[in-house]
Amino acid sequence: MIDSHTHLDRGPAPEAELVAAARDAGVKRILTIGIDAESRRAALAAADTYDEVFAAIGHHPNNATGYDDAITEEVRALAADPLCLAIGETGLDDYRDYAPRPDQERAFRDHIEIARELGKPLIIHTRAAADDTIRIMREEGADNVGGVMHCFTESWEVAEQAMEMNFYISFSGIVTFKNAVALKDVAKRIKLERILIETDSPYLAPVPHRGKINQPAFVRHVAEEIAALRGISVDALEAATTANARHALPKMAALLA
Secondary structure: OOEEEOOHHHHOHHHHHHHHOOOOOOOOOOEEEOOOOOHHHHHHHHHHHHHOOOEEOOOHHHHHOOOOOOHHHHHHHHHHHOOEEEEEEEEEEEEOOOHHHHHHHHHHHHHHHHHHHHOEEEEEEEEEHHHHHHHHHHHOOOOHHOEEEOOOOOOOOHHHHHHOOOOOEEOHHHHOOOOOHHHHHHHHHHHHHHHOOOOOEEOOOOOOOOOOOOOOHHHHHHHHHHHHHOOOOHHHHHHHEEEEEEHHHOOEEEEEE
């Protein structure tokens, strides 16, 4: 299995313990995400330290207050590192009033530009802003690089629009929650060839660990839930999502050979 989105530097234990626990749970690769100046460097350091770990470099929309050219240039420089497989997470968040919308949009557009320049896929965060997220993706040519709609919680219609732009749909522990009825329906309907799994740890621990601090090893529970929803084996779901990660994150393909 591959945990396509985690934040190792914020985990409930030292990174070495989290990576070892994931390895014991059958997690082959972990993509840890840089979302601000400190975590960007932490992500690359973890990727340099552990064979299983790779980085995505970005600036989270909730951290976008005061976003400027200097941040763009830092992201661009760090994202050029071969250990960085993707650009992000980036996007829009209207659920929390943490950063002005103009700053979020500036960061989002700059990240898409960087992704196109470097030929690396995008990791997209969208919350309560799906229409504008899709619009900006189209305006800035995000379909030229594709990527991942991370921690997907939107409608089937949003999933369809994202997939038309060569994006994969990544499900987190939210899909295991009893009240996530609409999301479970998306997980059942979507083509198996477009599904990824993630933890977004240390957040959103899946059932049966809901309410606890999440970690990459728990991605197995996400796989089990989606497999059950679709009436297939966990092994089949694992094989499909691993293959999908090779396509969604092309530089990972050779690393999984």
